[in-house]
Amino acid sequence: MIEQKIIFVTGKGGVGKSTVALALAQNMAESKRVLLVELGLRSFYGDFLNTTVTYQPRPLSKNLDIALWSGAECLKEYAIHLLKVEALYNLFFENRISRALIEVAPALSELAILGKITSGIRQIGPPLDYDAIVVDCYATGHMLALLRAPRGMAEAVKFGPMADQTATMLACIRDPKVCQYTVVSLPEELPAVEADELFREIKTEVGITPTLICNKVWDTEDEVKIKGTQVKNLSAAETTFINDLRDFSQRQLGWINFLRHRHPDLKILPMIFSSDSGMIISSLREALK
Amino acid sequence: MNYLDSEIIVCIGSGGVGKTTISASLGVWGALAGKKVLVLTVDPARRLATTFGLKADGSDQRIDFPEAPGELWASVLNSKQTFDDFVRKVANKGIDPNPILQNKLYQQLSTTLSGSQEFTSLEKLFSAFESKKYDLIILDTPPTKHAIDFLRAPQKISFLFSEPIAKWFKQSRATNIVQQIVQLGTQKVLQALQTLTGSEFVMELKDFFVSIDSWQERLEERTQKVNRLLLSEKTVFNLVTAFDAAKIEEAKAFAIEIKKNGYNLKLVTINRSYPNWLPKPFNSGSKADLFCMKLNAYYANRLKSLELLSGSIKDLDILMLPEYDQDIADLEGLRQLVRDYKWIEPNPPT
Numbered sequence: 001m002i003e004q005k006i007i008f009v010t011g012k013g014g015v016g017k018s019t020v021a022l023a024l025a026q027n028m029a030e031s032k033r034v035l036l037v038e039l040g041l042r043s044f045y046g047d048f049l050n051t052t053v054t055y056q057p058r059p060l061s062k063n064l065d066i067a068l069w070s071g072a073e074c075l076k077e078y079a080i081h082l083l084k085v086e087a088l089y090n091l092f093f094e095n096r097i098s099r100a101l102i103e104v105a106p107a108l109s110e111l112a113i114l115g116k117i118t119s120g121i122r123q124i125g126p127p128l129d130y131d132a133i134v135v136d137c138y139a140t141g142h143m144l145a146l147l148r149a150p151r152g153m154a155e156a157v158k159f160g161p162m163a164d165q166t167a168t169m170l171a172c173i174r175d176p177k178v179c180q181y182t183v184v185s186l187p188e189e190l191p192a193v194e195a196d197e198l199f200r201e202i203k204t205e206v207g208i209t210p211t212l213i214c215n216k217v218w219d220t221e222d223e224v225k226i227k228g229t230q231v232k233n234l235s236a237a238e239t240t241f242i243n244d245l246r247d248f249s250q251r252q253l254g255w256i257n258f259l260r261h262r263h264p265d266l267k268i269l270p271m272i273f274s275s276d277s278g279m280i281i282s283s284l285r286e287a288l289k
Numbered sequence: 290m291n292y293l294d295s296e297i298i299v300c301i302g303s304g305g306v307g308k309t310t311i312s313a314s315l316g317v318w319g320a321l322a323g324k325k326v327l328v329l330t331v332d333p334a335r336r337l338a339t340t341f342g343l344k345a346d347g348s349d350q351r352i353d354f355p356e357a358p359g360e361l362w363a364s365v366l367n368s369k370q371t372f373d374d375f376v377r378k379v380a381n382k383g384i385d386p387n388p389i390l391q392n393k394l395y396q397q398l399s400t401t402l403s404g405s406q407e408f409t410s411l412e413k414l415f416s417a418f419e420s421k422k423y424d425l426i427i428l429d430t431p432p433t434k435h436a437i438d439f440l441r442a443p444q445k446i447s448f449l450f451s452e453p454i455a456k457w458f459k460q461s462r463a464t465n466i467v468q469q470i471v472q473l474g475t476q477k478v479l480q481a482l483q484t485l486t487g488s489e490f491v492m493e494l495k496d497f498f499v500s501i502d503s504w505q506e507r508l509e510e511r512t513q514k515v516n517r518l519l520l521s522e523k524t525v526f527n528l529v530t531a532f533d534a535a536k537i538e539e540a541k542a543f544a545i546e547i548k549k550n551g552y553n554l555k556l557v558t559i560n561r562s563y564p565n566w567l568p569k570p571f572n573s574g575s576k577a578d579l580f581c582m583k584l585n586a587y588y589a590n591r592l593k594s595l596e597l598l599s600g601s602i603k604d605l606d607i608l609m610l611p612e613y614d615q616d617i618a619d620l621e622g623l624r625q626l627v628r629d630y631k632w633i634e635p636n637p638p639t
Contacts (some may be wrong), residue, residue, distance in 0.1 A: 044539070047539060120527070159488075160488055223577045223579075
């Protein structure tokens with residue numbers, strides 16, 4: 001039995017899942033062999049880090065590889081593994097109808113991706129020789145669809161290879177020794193409310209308590225402090241700004257407290273006022289330690 | 290150009306960029322300009338839905354907006370229901386809808402995310418367009434990781450139905466040598482599929498396609514009409530994006546792809562580009578002033594990434610919107626958003 005950790009990072013769109021996943025992966029890579037995986041057709045890290053990301057893992061830095069997995073490619077790899085005969089595989093995948101079918105067949109793409117993510121631990125297909133896999137996962141709704149796919153398929157199809165595969169996937173995503181779930185939020189109403197719900201839905205679906213992170217928290221404590229002597233010298237515009245900033249901090253604190261009351265282990269990550277990807281990641285890595 | 294003179298505005302973009310709010314504000318803009326507008330959404334911002342008392346049942350609901358010379362309507366899609374309605378509508382022509390409604394794969398297809406939301410939102414868009422009840426329809430597309438997924442969905446579905454798949458599963462007797470060879474290939478493919486998935490899955494799949502065989506023609510015809518509508522001059526695409534270098538880069542790649550596919554991309558909306566309460570620095574040297582300078586530098590730097598976009602794509606209008614200190618939750622918030630529309634050349638509408 002191989003030992004491998006799988007960390008799923010999710011949250012509402014726009015909360016900074018990908019940057020948090022990258023910082024997590026780099027921190028883990030200090031002592032382990034790590035694979036960072038993006039899902040879908042187009043890479044975010046390609047633009048962010050000005051690099052090339054492909055289906056086959058490529059080295060990004062010491063001990064850290066990166067890959068981009070789409071449903072179609074995962075399914076193809078699985079098919080080759082199972083059908084073994086190359087000609088049969090070509091016949092199947094070059095058939096227009098089966099290609100179209102794969103594209104829309106319900107949950108097939110989700111199953112293929114989840115199958116690939118858990119293939120190392122289930123010892124199926126090409127070896128995934130990493131101590132940990134960090135998955136920069138889908139946003140809320142699609143993430144839940146991904147986690148629910150094996151259960152849905154298990155209900156629809158009870159026998160055969162498909163049923164066997166989904167059973168082992170199900171066991172894997174529910175195994176707290178293997179899988180960890182990280183939900184990223186912001187100190188704002190919509191992401192916080194959604195993160196709180198997602199947290200509970202993941203827990204219900206897989207029985208594992210996720211980690212909750214509140215990202216992009218502005219540190220304005222010093223800025224809004226006004227000492228007695230300063231007050232006289234402040235222009236009206238500056239006073240307004242300080243008041244606005246204080247209001248902002250209050251609202252932010254309100255949403256942090258909303259999350260913390262429900263999930264006491266909440267982690268806080270700072271807002272990084274920089275457009276430089278290296279600067280953003282190194283600051284996040286520091287804060288995550 | 291004047292966007293309000295188009296008949297359909299499709300708002301696309303990756304998840305979390307504020308498509309729903311932008312769509313709603315475009316609706317308010319249209320109603321204020323005297324148009325009868327319908328805003329179609331899959332996943333409304335909850336507070337907006339609550340404020341307007343919207344039900345997620347796919348019905349067209351009028352929003353009380355007495356100050357507007359036009360009318361504002363909204364419809365929240367229910368994917369499963371639209372799908373079922375569609376099956377029943379087709380079934381009106383003497384076909385029994387029950388085998389398909391009861392098929393397990395159909396039940397999954399109509400509820401999971403594999404293209405079903407995209408399909409149903411286009412189905413609803415077309416019905417609303419055909420009804421001729423509205424001057425302008427605004428479509429807020431379903432959340433996807435990448436904006437591109439939405440445009441691929443209808444093609445995927447249309448492709449699937451452009452082939453008589455049911456025939457593929459039927460064991461009809463081959464009469465000539467060509468058919469025999471084709472049939473042999475088909476059987477091999479089916480065998481491969483069975484090895485991959487198991488016989489139970491293949492049986493369900495077969496039932497599914499045999500059931501939909503009867504309404505395939507109608508579905509295909511409809512998919513083609515929708516595609517034609519999306520490609521026509523009546524439809525304008527609005528790409529909504531967040532405001533940082535990686536997102537703008539993504540938006541750029543997407544904009545190029547939309548244009549290449551012949552869609553009428555005219556507008557890019559950059560949402561939450563800077564806090565609406567951020568002033569210029571005060572030169573007082575205080576901590577607050579230093580922080581204000583830092584914020585200004587940060588947002589000015591992000592502004593540079595805009596050049597990436599406007600420099601590489603011609604004839605694209607850019608609409609820039611501020612970030613508010615509160616989530617927009619009512620008509621007044623949406624009206625404020627419309628007042629804050631900031632158009633960037635080349636052709637700001639009047």
